[in-house]
Amino acid sequence: MTRQDRSIELLTQLVAFETVSSQSNLALIDWAEAFLTGLGARCRRTWDDERSKANLLASFGPEGEGGIVLSGHTDVVPVDGQDWATDPFKLTESNGRLYGRGSADMKGFLAVCMACLEAADLDGLKKPIHLAMSYDEEVGCIGVDRLIEDLMAHLAHPQWVLIGEPTSMQVIKAHKSINVFKTTVTGQAAHSSQPHRGAGAIFAAARMIEKLHQLGEDKRDEGGSGSCEPPYTTVQVGLIEGGTAVNILPSRCEFRWEYRALPGEDPDEILNALSGWVEANVVPDLKRHAPEASIVTEAIARVPPLIPSSESGIEEWVNGLPGVQSGGSGEVAFATEGGNFKGFGLPAIVCGPGSIDQAHQPNEYVDIAQLHLSVEMVSAVIEGQCG
Numbered sequence: 001m002t003r004q005d006r007s008i009e010l011l012t013q014l015v016a017f018e019t020v021s022s023q024s025n026l027a028l029i030d031w032a033e034a035f036l037t038g039l040g041a042r043c044r045r046t047w048d049d050e051r052s053k054a055n056l057l058a059s060f061g062p063e064g065e066g067g068i069v070l071s072g073h074t075d076v077v078p079v080d081g082q083d084w085a086t087d088p089f090k091l092t093e094s095n096g097r098l099y100g101r102g103s104a105d106m107k108g109f110l111a112v113c114m115a116c117l118e119a120a121d122l123d124g125l126k127k128p129i130h131l132a133m134s135y136d137e138e139v140g141c142i143g144v145d146r147l148i149e150d151l152m153a154h155l156a157h158p159q160w161v162l163i164g165e166p167t168s169m170q171v172i173k174a175h176k177s178i179n180v181f182k183t184t185v186t187g188q189a190a191h192s193s194q195p196h197r198g199a200g201a202i203f204a205a206a207r208m209i210e211k212l213h214q215l216g217e218d219k220r221d222e223g224g225s226g227s228c229e230p231p232y233t234t235v236q237v238g239l240i241e242g243g244t245a246v247n248i249l250p251s252r253c254e255f256r257w258e259y260r261a262l263p264g265e266d267p268d269e270i271l272n273a274l275s276g277w278v279e280a281n282v283v284p285d286l287k288r289h290a291p292e293a294s295i296v297t298e299a300i301a302r303v304p305p306l307i308p309s310s311e312s313g314i315e316e317w318v319n320g321l322p323g324v325q326s327g328g329s330g331e332v333a334f335a336t337e338g339g340n341f342k343g344f345g346l347p348a349i350v351c352g353p354g355s356i357d358q359a360h361q362p363n364e365y366v367d368i369a370q371l372h373l374s375v376e377m378v379s380a381v382i383e384g385q386c387g
Contacts, residue, residue, distance in 0.1 A: 003115045003375045008098065008368070011111035012091040015100035021075040021138045024052045028074050032056055032114070032133060039117055041131075044154070046146040053135040055147035059155065060117065061125030061385060068381055069130045069151075069161040069346070071337060072110045073137030073144070076102040082362035097365040104354030104366040109164025112353065112371060116378040127385040130158060137337055140180060140301025144337045148344045160314045161341045162381065164352030166359055166366070169373045170328035171318050172350035176228055176260040177267040178303035178335045183208065185242075188290035189251040199290035201253035202242045204282050208295075209237050211277055212257055215270055224262045227329035234333075235259040235270060256300070260333060263305040271297075304339035309347035318349050323376030332356070351377070 001009075017028035033043050033056055041058035048054070061067065079088045079101055086092040088101040098108075113131050122129075130151070135143035151158075165172075185205045190198025216235030224232040235257070242253030259270045278295055286293040308315065308330075318324060334356055338348040353370035 003119050003379065004372050006118065007112045007115040007371050007375055010114050011098065011103065011108055011371075014107040014111055015091045015102055016089055018089050019075050019102070020078050021136055022078070025074045025135050026052065026054060029054045029056050029133065033058070035114060036117070036131065040122055044150060046150045048135065048143065053143065055135055055143050056133040057147055057151060058131045059128055060122050060130075061128045063128065063156060065156045066159045067128030067130065067385060069132050069158045069341070070113045070378065070381065071132040071134070071161055071163045071341070072106050072113070073134045073337065074107075074110070075135055075138050076105065076107070077138050077360045079362070084362050086363070088364075093368075096368050098368060098371075099363055099365045101364055104166040104364055105356070105359035106165050106352060106354070108166075108354055108366040108371055109352040109374060112374045112378050113164070116375060116382055120379070120382045121386065124386040126387065128156070128158065129382055129385055134337060140178065141303045141335070141337050141340055142301070144340050148341060148346070152344055158346060160312065160317065161338070161346050161348040162318065163336050163338050163341075163348060163350045164374065165336045165350050166354035166356050167328070167332075167351055168355050169323060169325040169351060169353060169370060169377070171315060171324060172328070172330060172332050173306070173308045173315050174226065174263040174331040175306045175335050175338065175350070176233075176262055176333050177305040177339065178258065178260055178301060179267055179271065180256070180258040180299070180301040181271070181297050182254060182256050182300055183295065183297045185253045185286070186294045187249070187251050187286060188293060190249040192247040192249055195249055196289055198249040198251070199286045199288075199293045200249045202250045204286050204295065205240070205242065205253040205255055207282050208274065208278060209255065211274060212237060215273055216259070226262050226264070226331050228262065228331045228333045230333065233259060233261045233265055233270070260335070261305065263307050263331065267302070267305065303335040304343050306336065306338040306342055306348065306350070309342065309349070312347035314347045314349050318351055321377045321380045323373035323380070324351060325373070
């Protein structure tokens with residue numbers, strides 16, 4: 001069986017694990033660890049606080065410095081409310097495409113890595129190869145930091161990290177940060193005929209939301225220096241909840257918001273601008289009739305940007321691999337775990353099979369031709385560690 005055919009066979013098994021982020025990924029991790037251990041891997045797990053999810057780091061070859069990390073996440077987004085033509089957790093082939101949740105984002109890459117490792121002469125490795133499989137990427141790259149911390153504490157540091165997110169096999173060297181927050185406004189209830197006896201939480205929240213809109217418009221007007229699409233920092237509010245009845249001054253309002261900052265921008269800039277304005281303008285008005293009123297903003301997810309590692313040579317290395325496609329800007333608006341690896345001092349780059357346009361969509365698919373290109377790339381990565 002060819003590596004290409006074997007990758008499809010393994011992808012069939014990976015897609016069958018319903019690893020939606022709200023659920024455990026342990027069945028997949030158990031299966032993958034057994035498979036990789038059978039190839040001679042030295043495996044390490046790191047866990048979430050409830051031990052219901054785990055990262056897996058499988059290492060091959062010598063234990064010295066250098067080597068490559070091939071990295072991907074095991075979790076997928078939900079299928080609820082989506083109109084699928086096929087069973088999303090049963091890989092289905094049609095017209096050169098493989099349909100299934102996670103086929104592009106990003107179990108296709110994991111299947112390719114496993115197939116290539118299985119077919120390789122791992123006894124000939126002169127430098128290490130690590131396969132990293134993380135949990136909870138889809139909810140803010142939450143799990144991977146524990147994997148990286150464990151790697152840095154217990155293993156020799158690798159040279160480069162290749163993350164196989166769907167990029168149509170084009171090289172991505174930079175991406176925006178993701179910054180997600182929950183803001184809770186606590187006011188004081190009162191009859192709507194006597195608003196001076198309370199503090200309306202929804203009005204206060206509305207002022208903050210309008211400020212966020214203004215900050216986003218300012219960023220759009222400023223433009224940016226990169227080639228992300230769109231090429232500026234974006235701000236948006238996605239959820240809001242508050243109030244009990246139209247004739248009651250609302251005592252509580254909660255909203256969730258995010259911004260995606262350009263790679264070279266300070267990820268705290270928008271947060272600091274909003275917080276300073278709120279303390280000067282909204283909090284005093286809220287407390288005028290309700291001294292106990294408060295506004296609390298909590299971070300839900302902070303995904304660091306991926307900033308190019310030009311000094312490391314990683315971009316030139318990946319661009320020289322077979323299967324890698326030319327074109328594209330090298331910068332994207334969506335985030336990956338690349339920024340997390342880079343934050344620990346490990347140069348990272350993104351290149352993998354499938355299109356991000358298919359990610360999170362009903363009838364998600366990966367082109368078989370993309371898997372074939374990825375097999376070429378990953379095979380060359382492994383063979384390069386044998387020289």
